[in-house]
Amino acid sequence: MKIEFLYQIFKRYPVVTTDSRTCRQNSIFFALKGNKFDGNDYIDEALACGSVYAVGDSCNLSKTKQIIKVKSSIQTLQSLANYHRQRMNAKIIAITGTNGKTTTKELIAAALASKYKIIYTQKNLNNHIGVPLTLLQLNSDHKFAVIEMGANHPGEIRTLCQISNPDYGLITNIGKAHLEGFGSFDKIIKEKAELYNFIRNKGGIIFRNLDNLILNSVSNSLSTIGYSAKYCNSFVYGRIIKFDPTLILEWNRKNKIFTHLVGNYNFENVLASVCVANYFGVENYKINFSISNYVPINNRSQNCITRKNSVIIDSYNANPASMQAALDNFCNLRNKLPKMVILGEMEELGGNTKIEHENVINKLFSKKINKIFLIGKNFKKFLFFYCELQWFLETKYFLEYLKFIPIEGYHILIKGSRTNQLEKVLPYL
Numbered sequence: 183m184k185i186e187f188l189y190q191i192f193k194r195y196p197v198v199t200t201d202s203r204t205c206r207q208n209s210i211f212f213a214l215k216g217n218k219f220d221g222n223d224y225i226d227e228a229l230a231c232g233s234v235y236a237v238g239d240s241c242n243l244s245k246t247k248q249i250i251k252v253k254s255s256i257q258t259l260q261s262l263a264n265y266h267r268q269r270m271n272a273k274i275i276a277i278t279g280t281n282g283k284t285t286t287k288e289l290i291a292a293a294l295a296s297k298y299k300i301i302y303t304q305k306n307l308n309n310h311i312g313v314p315l316t317l318l319q320l321n322s323d324h325k326f327a328v329i330e331m332g333a334n335h336p337g338e339i340r341t342l343c344q345i346s347n348p349d350y351g352l353i354t355n356i357g358k359a360h361l362e363g364f365g366s367f368d369k370i371i372k373e374k375a376e377l378y379n380f381i382r383n384k385g386g387i388i389f390r391n392l393d394n395l396i397l398n399s400v401s402n403s404l405s406t407i408g409y410s411a412k413y414c415n416s417f418v419y420g421r422i423i424k425f426d427p428t429l430i431l432e433w434n435r436k437n438k439i440f441t442h443l444v445g446n447y448n449f450e451n452v453l454a455s456v457c458v459a460n461y462f463g464v465e466n467y468k469i470n471f472s473i474s475n476y477v478p479i480n481n482r483s484q485n486c487i488t489r490k491n492s493v494i495i496d497s498y499n500a501n502p503a504s505m506q507a508a509l510d511n512f513c514n515l516r517n518k519l520p521k522m523v524i525l526g527e528m529e530e531l532g533g534n535t536k537i538e539h540e541n542v543i544n545k546l547f548s549k550k551i552n553k554i555f556l557i558g559k560n561f562k563k564f565l566f567f568y569c570e571l572q573w574f575l576e577t578k579y580f581l582e583y584l585k586f587i588p589i590e591g592y593h594i595l596i597k598g599s600r601t602n603q604l605e606k607v608l609p610y611l
Contacts, residue, residue, distance in 0.1 A: 185261050188250065188262055191250075200214050200259075202225075205232050207232040208233075209232065212256075213228075213236060225244075235248055237250045238252070239252055263318050267317045270321070272300075274346050275327070275351075276343065277290070277351075278332070279352075279353045280370070280374070284308075285482060289451060290302075290352075290459065293468070293472045297462075297463070297468060299323050300326040302328035304316070308329075313342050313346055316329060329346050331343075334360035344380075353388075354454065355391070355450070357370075357502065357503030358370070359501035361532045386405070393411055419434055420434075425444075426515050428440070428442055429449060439469075439470050441473060441474060443476075445483050445496070445511045448483055459472075481495050490588070490589065492593045493596065497596050497598055500525075501528055508595060508597045521595075522552060522594045522595070523555070523595045523597070525595075527557065529600075555573075557576065559575060581607065589611055596608070
C-alpha cells in the first residue's frame with residue numbers, strides 16, 4: 183500500500199495504537215512483532231475493542247477491508263510518522279545523550295509549554311517505536327515537538343533522525359553506557375554525534391554545552407547556541423548557588439531558579455533547558471517559574487523524607503558516569519545523618535563490566551560512608567576484599583533482610599540500573 187493512501191485513512195482516524203489491550207474507538211492498530219509476541223495475532227482483538235483499521239505484515243491475515251497488509255508493520259509506522267511530520271509546521275527539537283536526556287527533555291517541554299502548544303516524548307518512549315508514535319500526535323496547532331532519542335546499538339540515532347527530521351539538536355553529554363551493544367567508547371561518541379551530523383547536513387542549529395570537550399570535538403561547522411558555566415559571554419551563562427540537597431542556580435546573572443532536582447549534575451540539564459526556552463523567546467519569568475515548579479518523577483533525582491530516613495532515589499537507570507556523579511554529589515551533601523548507599527549493578531557494559539564495577543567500589547572506599555549495600559552478581563567478586571560490604575544477589579533478598587533488620591536514622595542514596603527495580607526498597611525505609 184502506498185503511504186499516501188494510508189495517510190488519508192490516518193487523517194480520518196488520527197489515533198494510532200500498538201497495544202490491542204488499550205485500543206481506543208476509531209483508532210488504527212499497528213501489529214508489531216517483539217521478541218515474545220506477534221501483534222498480528224491480536225488484530226481481531228484490536229478490531230473488536232474499537233480499532234477501525236489494523237495494519238499487519240503476516241502472511242495469514244484475513245482478507246477484509248479493515249485489515250491492511252503491508253511488507254513491514256514497523257517500517258510502515260515509521261514511514262507514516264515521517265510523512266505526517268513533513269506536513270506539520272512544528273519545529274522538531276531532538277535530544278540525545280548518555281545521561282540527563284529524559285530530565286532535559288522534561289525541563290525543555292515544561293519551559294516551552296509555558297508559552298507555546300507543544301508535544302513531547304512521554305516517559306521513555308524514545309526508540310524506533312516510541313518516536314513515530316509521538317510524531318503521529320502532531321497537529322497543526324503545535325509549535326514544537328521535543329523528541330527524545332535513545333540508542334543502545336549503532337545506527338539507531340541516524341534512523342530516528344531520518345524518521346523525525348529534526349530542525350534543532352541537543353546532546354546532553356557522551357559517556358560510557360551500553361558498551362555491550364556499541365563495543366567501545368569511540369563508537370558511542372560516533373553514534374551520539376549522528377544527531378549533529380544530521381543537523382549539519384540539514385543546516386539546522388544545535389544547543390551545546392560549551393564546557394564539554396567531547397561535544398566540542400564533534401560539532402565543527404555547526405550553527406551553535408551555547409550554554410556554559412565557564413564562558414560568561416555564552417548565550418546562557420549560569421552558576422550553581424547551592425545543591426544541598428536540591429539544586430539552586432543563577433543564569434545570566436539576573437535570574438535565580440530553585441529546583442526540586444537533587445544533584446549538582448542536574449545543573450547542565452537545567453542550563454540546557456533555559457538555553458532552548460530563552461532562544462525561542464520564552465519570557466525569563468516563565469522559564470524560572472516552569473522549571474522551579476517541575477517535580478521529578480519515575481525515581482529520577484528525587485529527594486524523599488520518610489518517617490525513618492532521608493532518601494535520595496535515583497534508581498531509574500545507571501551507568502559508570504551517572505553512578506560516579508551520584509556518589510560524588512551524595513557525599514558532598516552536608517546532612518548530619520550517617521550516610522548509607524544502596525547500589526544496584528550496572529547493565530550492558532560488556533567486557534568493561536568488571537573494571538567499571540571495581541571503579542564504583544574504589545569510589546565508595548574513597549568516601550566517608552557508614553553503610554554499604556550492593557545488589558547484583560557483578561558486585562559479588564569484591565566481597566572477599568572488602569568485608570565492610572553487604573551483598574545480595576537480587577533486590578528481593580535485600581527486601582527480606584529489611585523486613586527483619588529495619589534501617590532508621592540514615593541519609594540514603596539509592597542508585598542502580600533499571601533491572602534491579604530498587605524503587606521496591608523505598609517502602610521499607
